[in-house]
Amino acid sequence: MTSSTPRSRPRRRRHAIADPRRFAPLAATALVALIAGVALGAGHVPAERKTATAFAEAWSRGDEKAMYALLSDDAKQRTSEARLQRTYKQAADTLTLTKVRAGRVVDDTTIPIALDTRLFGTLRGTLVLPMGDRKDADPGVDWRAELVYPGLRRGEKLRRETSLPPRATIEARDGTPLAKGPDRLSDLGPLASEIAGTVGPAPPARAAELAARGVPKGAAVGLTGLEREFDERLTGTPGGILFAGKRVLANVRAKQGEAVRTSIDTKIQRAAVEALAGRYGGIAVVSPQTGEVLALAGIASSAPQPPGSTFKIVTLAGVLQNKIAKRSATFQYQNAATIEGVEVQNANGESCGGSLELSFAHSCNSVFAPLGAKLGAEKLVATAQKFGFNEDPLVAGAARSTIPAAGEIGDDLAVGSSAIGQGKVLATPLQMALVAATIGADGMRPKPTLLKGADPERVRATSKSVARTIKSYMRTVVTDGTGGAAALPGIKVSGKTGTAELRTTVKEEPAPELADPNTPPPEDDTTDTDAWFVAFAPYSKPSIAVAVMLVGQGTGGDTAAPAAGAVLKAALS
Incomplete structure (x- = not known):
């Protein structure tokens, strides 16, 4: 019997297989570190780029002081802040520069630049900023004068032939x-x-x-x-x-x-020049609906004068708007009113009064000076400013028409004097034509323009009700008051006279014992008053407003009103 021994099997080498779960925390940590590194790299801005960006932004906003602060130490040794400012100003003037637009900095020191100019349109180029050291700071711009324009070479200067x-x-x-x-x-x-x-x-x-x-x-x-x-x-x-x-x-x-x-009407301009007739003064004609200036003759917009009683239009608007007096009010007939112990006389010592309308028609200082004092400085000034006083005219070369600030006018006497167009109130015929136009346009004040067909611009100066009352009162001035010389057949004219005192219209009488009974009384001196008249027509729908001012020419009713009537006739014929 044969016995056999079992064959031994070779032993397999066992390899350790790592469990993926053991490495998960390590992988995650590495990934986070990688992302953090990338983010850190992406967020880092080179110092040169920071300086270039700040310099470009300062240039864009015209801040030469900030630009100079960013210069390198060597550049500051070579250049003062004043020289840098002067260099950029000269370049801006040469370029007719209106705006600098700096693009995003590339390659750390390179900046796309667009220069908007009036004359040459937009000029574009690339500016490369050289850098230098700044003590204890980021690098600075190693500035030289050629940096005022992209691509300018050393020693070149900008110049322009125009x-x-x-x-x-x-x-x-x-x-x-x-x-x-x-x-x-x-x-x-x-x-x-x-x-x-x-x-x-x-x-x-x-x-x-x-x-x-x-x-x-x-x-x-x-x-x-x-x-x-x-x-x-x-x-x-x-x-x-x-x-x-x-x-x-x-x-x-x-x-x-x-x-x-332009808005100038040659027929009306001719009439204004002829009506002025070589006298020192001014005539202005405007459209109440559009503010178009139809004629300017003489010193119509350039030499403000006391407007006299034409300013009573403004005072009356303030009185009615602030309910200082009712339309039904009546006043005592007298030739003067006493304010602060001083008499304010009517022209030529005339006695007048009665209804508010009649007092306006006859230009009663004895009524309107006290009404102005009662209205008060603040409300008088506020009303005048709504009519355009103390406002820069929209016509080049035109002077301001002015009334002092309320706190600067003074006592009741000074306020009353201002209310009748005296004191320190000054106006041009252009301004007073606009006052008349405002009443004719139911209280809407037109802004003046010399350009035909310009979009009309109007602002409310007083209520429609107040304007229509004054409109009817101005009609009475022509029909039953001091402005009859401006009346025209078949055309309803509304107006207001003004006689502004340049010195005084009150004449001192000699002492009785010195008077010579054989010496005739002196003739009235007409050289100490400016004659004014303002008007608009036709009454129902005014298309023309006019102001006439004649320096040293007597009373408004005698000399300015006829001149205004001639201009209105030419304009409306």
């Missing part, structure tokens, strides 16, 4: 040229030059404005009248060449402006 197109034509509302060509002539001759104004070298006060527009020094610009009012439009768009040293950076051609069609 050319102007022919000056555009000024036209009346019917298209008739008032000023054209290089000599600014018109077939209307002196009539046109009266309103067109003059051109010539700019006064120093306008240097900055003209430089910003790209107008070269010494160029002829509008100085007065319509030439000044529409100067920018008449000048057109200057042309020019921008140089960097000898290199041409930009070149634009001059573009002539379009003719300006």
Whole structure:
């Protein structure tokens, strides 16, 4: 029997197989570390880029002080803050710069730049900022003057040659040229030059404005009248060449402006000039509905004078609006009123009074000075300002019409004097024409414009009810009061006279024992008063408002009212 021994089997080597779950925390930790590293790298901003970004932002907002603070130590040794500011200002003037737009910094120190200019449009370039050291701070801009413009080379300076197109034509509302060509002539001759104004070298006060527009020094610009009012439009768009040293950076051609069609009516303008008849004064004519200025003659907008009793229109509006007196009120007939112990006399010592309407029609100082004092300085000034006083006119070269602040007027006597257009109240014929226009337009004050067809702009100065009451009272001035000389056949005219004292209308009588019975009394001196008249017509739907002011020409009813009547007749015929 054969016995056998079992064959031993080879032993398998057992390999340890790692459990994935044992490595999960390690993998997660590594992943977090990787992400954190990436995030840290992404959030790191190089110091040069921070400086370049801050410099670009400061330039965009025009903050040269902040720009200078970012300069390197060496740059600050070479350049003062004042020099840096001066360099950027000179460049801005040369470029006619309006805005700097800096793009996002690339490559740490490179900045795309867009420069918006009036003359050359938008200029684009890339600015590379050299960097230098700053003690205890990030790197600074190693600034030199060529950095004022992208791509400017060392030693190059910006300069500009400018050319102007022919000056555009000024036209009346019917298209008739008032000023054209290089000599600014018109077939209307002196009539046109009266309103067109003059051109010539700019006064120093306008240097900055003209430089910003790209107008070269010494160029002829509008100085007065319509030439000044529409100067920018008449000048057109200057042309020019921008140089960097000898290199041409930009070149634009001059573009002539379009003719300006103004609101001036040649027929009414002629009538205003003829009515003024060479006398020192002014006549203004406006449209109550649109504010269009139809005529300006003499010193119609440039030399404010005391408006006298024409200002009673404003005072009456304040009295009625604030219920200081009722429409039915009556007043004692007298030739003067006493305020603060001082007599305020009526013109020529006349005795007047009666109803409020009759007192207005006969321009009674003895009624309106006390009413003004009762109204008070604050309400009188507030009313005047609603009518346009103390407001910058919208007509270039026009002077402000003013009334002192309430706290500066003084006592009741001063307030009463202001209420009758004396004291320190000053107005131009243009302003008083707008006061008349406001009443004619039911209390809506038109803003003046010299441009035909401009969108009318009006603001409420007083209520419709108050305006209509004053409107009827102004009609009475012409029919039964001091303004009869402005009456026109077939046309209902409403007006108000004014006689503003330049010295005094109260004459001192000699002592009886010194009077010579054989000497005739002296004739009235008409040189110590300004004559005023304001009016609108026709009554039902006014299309014309006029103001006449004649310096040193006596009473409004005698001299200004006839002149206003002549202008109204020409305008409405």
